[in-house]
Amino acid sequence: MRVPHYAARSLLALTLAGLLAGCGKDSTAPDAPFDPAGTSSDIEGMQSSFDSPAMEGYASATASISAVLGESPAAAAVRAAPTKALVAGGKRGATAYAVTLAKAYRRPGGGGQASVSAAAIPAEYLGVTFTFNTDSGKYLPSELTGAPEDGVRFVVYAINPISGVPVEPLVEVGHADIVTTETANAITVQVLLVSGGVTYLDYSVGATGNASGLTLAVSGYVTNGDDRVNFDLDNQLSETALSIDYVLTVPTRGGFRLAIELGATETTSTADVEVRGEHGRVHLSGSTTDGAGALDVEVNGELLAIITLSPDAEPVVTGAEGQALTEDELEALRNIILVVGAGLDFFEDLIDPIG
Structure with a gap:
């Protein structure tokens, strides 16, 4: 054999x-x-x-989106997006994903405490649509409309399979809307990835934490249009x-x-x-x-x-x-x-x- x-x-x-x-x-x-x-x-x-142009664009953009959102629960939720590696990697993929969550939500210098006290999305970004700027290699605010009033929108683009960055000229393949719900000691962040009127990824991350540890719940769905x-x-x-x-x-x-x-x-x-x-x-x-x-x-x-x-x-x-x-x-x-x-x-x- x-x-x-x-x-x-x-x-x-x-x-x-x-x-x-x-x-x-x-x-x-x-x-x-x-x-x-x-x-x-x-x-x-x-x-x-997990395979679709929209998912490829979103996965490639997560670091840039997180950079815009800073050290916030919304940025952590973006980094917590499930990927194909989660199901393809078995035990190793599952534990690697859990470690990614821990790193995303652990407050610097705060031990095991979850980052749930900061504003989930900076107030100045609410209702704003961000687009990618090829000159700076960063997402910047735009005049585009359509972003949720209580959240923020990021346009995602087709990716060069070799470099892993958006192709030029830019080709839009969808957008990611990020909204949050906050209480005194917990925050839930929802991410919707939409392309051509179809939702390819819809997930929420709920986080609570204290000095002894983190409780993180991630739920939702992903589709390639067929499965x-x-x-x-x-x-x-x-x-x-x-x-x-x-x-x-x-x-x-x-x-x-x-x-x-x-x-x-x-x-x-x-x-x-x-x-x-x-x-x-x-x-x-x-x-x-x-x-x-x-x-x-x-x-x-x-x-x-x-x-x-x-x-x-x-x-x-x-x-x-x-x-x-x-x-x-x-x-x-x-x-x-x-x-x-x-x-x-x-x-x-x-x-x-x-x-």
């Missing part, structure tokens, strides 16, 4: 690849308990929902621990669902990932302490394999009762690695605690 690039760097994936090498599928054997091709297609559809992903991303962050609960669903793919729950300290890591849809259900769960632990692999509610991890030895793979896997079970496990592992980059870093 050809080992994917991600597996070549993983002790766990290498071990599984060795176990599965040369195990051809018996055409007379029962079908695998899930449909690899269908599941792979659903994962690709989830990822491609759509609804997301609810809950984060609990402190100086010493991380806890996240992410759920993403694809209504255009029969409700295909990805759920990720992670907990981590400097030495321990727990992970629970479920992929569920019309083509079957795969559930991966495990925990490690200083590199030692175990991973359970379930398919359609049935325990397929247990992978025991050790920092000083190769992982040991057994069946639900501790027995060696049958050829059909090996084939099913191989499909899980190729589809779920490669699609979500889960196996590669399950055994790595989050530092």
Whole structure:
């Protein structure tokens, strides 16, 4: 079996690849308990929902938009925009996104306190539309109308795929409206990305914080015009621990669902990932302490394999009762690695605690 690039760097994936090498599928054997091709297609559809000219333009502009908004909750919400890397990166993508949120909302010199006391949007920018100036390489106020009275608008542009900056002459591909709702100790920021009358991204970020940590909730949807992903991303962050609960669903793919729950300290890591849809259900769960632990692999509610991890030895793979896997079970496990592992980059870093 050809080992994917991600597996070549993983002790766990290498071990599984060795176990599965040369195990051809018996055409007379029962079908695998899930449909690899269908599941792979659903994962690709989830990822491609983030691909559109409007999303490319917005992603490229987030740093420039944040620079205009300064150290404000609105700027933090712009930097908190979910991207394709969140769903393509599995555990690593989810934790990287959570760290991005923490950095975006952490007040300089304020420990774990969220930046929720400053004005969400500078008052002088309310109702203003900003356009990109190619001479300065910055967004500047314009005379254009249409911005929300209680928010601000930024025009986004087609991007040069090589340089990652707007092409010249500028080609508008949409606009991002940013509005806020404020209370005494919390701020919610909503971002709408619209192109040609179609909303390609609609998300809100709610932040509360104190000296001990941050609570951040990101919810909304993204679409490429064909597929759509609804997301609810809950984060609990402190100086010493991380806890996240992410759920993403694809209504255009029969409700295909990805759920990720992670907990981590400097030495321990727990992970629970479920992929569920019309083509079957795969559930991966495990925990490690200083590199030692175990991973359970379930398919359609049935325990397929247990992978025991050790920092000083190769992982040991057994069946639900501790027995060696049958050829059909090996084939099913191989499909899980190729589809779920490669699609979500889960196996590669399950055994790595989050530092």
